Amino acid sequence: xxxxxxxxxxxxxxxGEDVSMNCTSSSIFNTWLWYKQDPGEGPVLLIxxxxxxxxxxxxxxxAQFGITRKDSFLxxxxxxxxxxxxxxxxxxxVSGANNLFFGTGTRLxxxx
Amino acid sequence: NAGVTQTPKFQVLKTGQSMxxxxxxxxxxxxxxxxxxxxxxxxxxxHYSVGAGITDQGEVPNGYNVSRSTxxxxxxxxxxxxxxxxxxxxxxxxxxxxxDSVLTFGAGSRLTVL
Numbered sequence: 662x663x664x665x666x667x668x669x670x671x672x673x674x675x676x677g678e679d680v681s682m683n684c685t686s687s688s689i690f691n692t693w694l695w696y697k698q699d700p701g702e703g704p705v706l707l708i709x710x711x712x713x714x715x716x717x718x719x720x721x722x723x724a725q726f727g728i729t730r731k732d733s734f735l736x737x738x739x740x741x742x743x744x745x746x747x748x749x750x751x752x753x754x755v756s757g758a759n760n761l762f763f764g765t766g767t768r769l770x771x772x773x
Numbered sequence: 774n775a776g777v778t779q780t781p782k783f784q785v786l787k788t789g790q791s792m793x794x795x796x797x798x799x800x801x802x803x804x805x806x807x808x809x810x811x812x813x814x815x816x817x818x819x820h821y822s823v824g825a826g827i828t829d830q831g832e833v834p835n836g837y838n839v840s841r842s843t844x845x846x847x848x849x850x851x852x853x854x855x856x857x858x859x860x861x862x863x864x865x866x867x868x869x870x871x872x873d874s875v876l877t878f879g880a881g882s883r884l885t886v887l
Contacts, residue, residue, distance in 0.1 A: 665815065694875050703777075703878030704816070749815060750785050757872045758804055759831060763815040772803070 665752055665764035670719040673770045676683070679735040682767045684750030693726050693733040698766075699746045707748075740771050774871050779864050779879035782786065786886045794849040796864030804867040805847040806876070809833065809860040816863065822847055854886045857866045 667684045672707040674680055684693070692711055694722045696704035708719050710726035710733060717724055733750055780795045796805065806821035808831075818831030822841040836858055838850040851858060861883050865876040 670813075694874055696876075701880070703865070703880050704876075705878070709872065709875060751887055753874045756873055758806065758867050758876065759818060759821045759829070761818075761874050761876070763817075765809075765813055765815045 665750055665762055667679060667748075667750055667764040667766060667767050670765070671768040671770070672770060674740055676742060676771055676773050678740055680740055680744070680769060681734065682736075682748060682769075683734045684752070684764045685732045686752055687731070688752075688754060689730040690752035690754055691730070693724070694751040694753075694761075695722075695724050695733070695735050696749045696751060696763075697746050698749065699707060704749055737769075740769075742771050742773050745771050751771060777866055777877055777879035779862075779882050781882060782880065783883050784885070786851075786884065787864050788855060788886060790854050790886075791850070791852050792854065792884075793851075794862055794864075794884070796847045796849065796879060797845050798864075798866045798877075799845065800868060800877075801844060802866035802868055802877075803844065804873075805841070807837070807839065807847070807849045808863045808865060810863060810881075811860050818873045819849065819862075829838055831860065851884075854884075856886045858884065860884060867875070 694709045695707045698704040708724040715726040721738045725734045747766045753761045777798045803824045807819040808816040817833045820839040822828045862881040
């Protein structure tokens with residue numbers, strides 16, 4: 662399968678700080694998505710990106726579809742305790758949900 | 774509307790035992806799938822189904838069977854559990870019109886094989 666590398670693997674930040682994480686691939690993707698997994702729950706979609714260079718926001722979250730189509734970035738501004746969880750990127754080269762590949766995840770801890 | 778429901782939430786098996794992880798959705802979603810989540814590996818697709826009576830293999834299908842007799846249910850069967858199948862399993866479906874990459878996940882089933 663496709664290898665999507667996320668960095669950092671984990672982050673410990675103070676409440677109120679901004680967070681940046683990224684996802685890279687050796688292959689070109691046509692769709693990038695970001696999911697968040699709360700402890701003990703399944704992942705939930707945060708943002709979907711469908712065009713190279715696209716910048717999309719969802720509240721305090723902003724994600725970008727890299728211009729090379731081989732990477733994507735997620736930023737969280739003014740972090741709060743409920744931002745704790747694992748953030749997964751996912752990429753899709755061709756249509757079909759079975760062609761969706763997930764990154765290894767970034768575990769975020771927010772210290773109040 | 775309960776979304777995607779998985780049972781059981783936790784299960785411990787001995788090597789060689791069989792079991793079925795249940796997944797049900799009440800949203801009339803055609804596409805359903807099973808993933809496993811392992812540390813440092815992300816989510817990997819085991820099997821998927823595009824509708825009742827149709828199933829296909831994903832990235833890591835060995836050791837697992839599925840069937841799709843109804844639109845609502847998509848059980849995952851382990852015929853002879855192995856320690857390598859210790860993992861957290863997620864069922865996911867897609868809402869028609871939501872885009873073929875927008876998955877709705879269940880809460881997960883944590884399986885330990887001793």
